[in-house]
Amino acid sequence: MSKPVYIAAYNQSKFGKLMAMTVPQIVRNAIESVCRQINVTPSAIDVGSIGAACNFSLNHQGLLSGLMAMTPGMESKPMEMVENACASGGQAILSVIQKLQLGWGDTGVALGYEKMRDNEGKMDGKLIGEVLGYFSFPDEREGKTFVFPHLFAEVMRDYMKEYGITEEQLAQIAVCEYGNAKYNPCAQMNKVQITLDQAMKIEGINKYIVDGLPLKTYDCSQITDGYAALILATEEGLKKLGVPKSDCVEIAGFAQASDPLKKEGRDVLRPAGAYKAMNKAYEMAGLKPKDVNVAEVHDCFTVMGALGTEVIGKAEPGKGAKYWADGKAAVDGECAINTSGGLIAKGHPVGATGVAMVGWSAQQLLGKAPQELQVKNPRAAATFNIGGPICASVCTVLKAAS
Ligand SMILES: CC(C)(COP(=O)(O)OP(=O)(O)OC[C@H]1O[C@@H](n2cnc3c(N)ncnc32)[C@H](O)[C@@H]1OP(=O)(O)O)[C@@H](O)C(=O)NCCC(=O)NCCS
Numbered sequence: 059m060s061k062p063v064y065i066a067a068y069n070q071s072k073f074g075k076l077m078a079m080t081v082p083q084i085v086r087n088a089i090e091s092v093c094r095q096i097n098v099t100p101s102a103i104d105v106g107s108i109g110a111a112c113n114f115s116l117n118h119q120g121l122l123s124g125l126m127a128m129t130p131g132m133e134s135k136p137m138e139m140v141e142n143a144c145a146s147g148g149q150a151i152l153s154v155i156q157k158l159q160l161g162w163g164d165t166g167v168a169l170g171y172e173k174m175r176d177n178e179g180k181m182d183g184k185l186i187g188e189v190l191g192y193f194s195f196p197d198e199r200e201g202k203t204f205v206f207p208h209l210f211a212e213v214m215r216d217y218m219k220e221y222g223i224t225e226e227q228l229a230q231i232a233v234c235e236y237g238n239a240k241y242n243p244c245a246q247m248n249k250v251q252i253t254l255d256q257a258m259k260i261e262g263i264n265k266y267i268v269d270g271l272p273l274k275t276y277d278c279s280q281i282t283d284g285y286a287a288l289i290l291a292t293e294e295g296l297k298k299l300g301v302p303k304s305d306c307v308e309i310a311g312f313a314q315a316s317d318p319l320k321k322e323g324r325d326v327l328r329p330a331g332a333y334k335a336m337n338k339a340y341e342m343a344g345l346k347p348k349d350v351n352v353a354e355v356h357d358c359f360t361v362m363g364a365l366g367t368e369v370i371g372k373a374e375p376g377k378g379a380k381y382w383a384d385g386k387a388a389v390d391g392e393c394a395i396n397t398s399g400g401l402i403a404k405g406h407p408v409g410a411t412g413v414a415m416v417g418w419s420a421q422q423l424l425g426k427a428p429q430e431l432q433v434k435n436p437r438a439a440a441t442f443n444i445g446g447p448i449c450a451s452v453c454t455v456l457k458a459a460s
Pocket residue numbers: 144180181182183184186187190204206207263267274275276278279280281358406446
């Protein structure tokens with residue numbers, strides 16, 4: 059990479075319910091509150107990008123860059139909205155990096171948001187099932203109510219069969235993540251705790267989502283409102299912002315790859331694009347999986363917590379769940395994975411998720427995570443953000459700036 063790119067600031071809303079906050083208010087808040095972290099005004103930002111996925115279907119709003127430009131100081135700058143399903147946030151980060159590399163500016167804001175609940179904070183699981191279904195191949199969504207839970211219930215079934223893994227082994231990933239979310243004040247489920255018995259027992263809200271398939275409520279990520287934003291800068295940009303490099307994390311490696319949208323006919327248990335993007339990001343950073351001891355992976359369902367552990371190179375295919383069971387993914391483990399609580403317990407405001415993964419990992423590397431979740435001697439971090447049925451992957455490798 060010609061110019062190193064640094065994370066100068068991060069901010070996110072509490073994930074969960076934004077109640078009556080409108081989309082224009084969300085976008086403006088996201089920009090102004092991340093600027094406040096480093097005492098700059100939006101006029102200090104040269105370029106931007108925003109990721110979202112359900113803005114048309116749920117919020118009836120397009121042209122989000124125009125909303126960014128309504129924030130005083132953000133007028134007339136290179137900005138656009140990007141969409142790659144649940145990888146939209148990661149994609150917004152890449153778009154800002156690309157603009158900085160092109161010399162379109164020295165500083166940029168990458169943000170993501172989703173407003174998935176109504177103004178009373180209520181969610182409609184069936185509606186979400188349908189609108190998220192637009193991010194699947196038409197033939198593969200036919201007859202499915204909760205399209206993504208259904209598609210990933212099939213992935214879970216296939217994963218269990220291929221590697222001889224049990225529902226219980228996957229459920230313990232969720233239990234561990236709820237345990238982390240307890241200490242993350244921004245997590246949607248930070249007041250909810252579950253035991254392995256609860257995660258396994260079909261009782262109350264915990265039900266099989268699709269008859270005949272193993273996925274249960276506690277295997278699923280949340281339906282979430284939230285926003286997250288990062289300020290990225292080149293060395294020149296850091297000087298302009300007045301942020302010392304020692305307060306920053308470098309996005310040392312990054313890559314993206316998209317596989318065919320149709321799930322059938324490709325090896326989703328060993329997703330080619332995801333591995334390719336992750337390996338490229340490691341290569342760019344000059345690091346190997348053994349060098350990272352912090353990671354955030356896209357656990358939209360528990361099976362993805364296991365599979366994500368494999369993609370980042372911490373376990374062989376089929377051994378991801380064991381990595382968690384052995385305590386290696388714990389805060390004090392070999393590589394602390396999803397200390398934020400992950401999508402399952404931190405929440406999953408689709409467009410914000412990729413930004414939040416990178417932002418949280420940066421906080422870890424700077425020693426700014428909540429005390430109970432802070433990894434001792436954090437070395438480097440890997441993030442793995444996906445969109446669709448393991449279709450679009452955005453991967454990054456982060457290290458403290460030197
Ligand atoms: C699992 C799921 C289908 C449940 O939807 P549902 O059956 O309509 O949910 P219910 O109406 O029965 O929910 C009742 C309560 O159960 C609980 N609940 C619902 N989903 C939950 C989840 N994923 N985890 C834990 N608790 C959950 C909540 O307390 C909810 O009450 P709330 O509305 O106050 O939050 C839904 O959460 C879902 O689709 N999750 C995945 C989202 C997704 O696909 N994201 C994209 C990934 S690629």
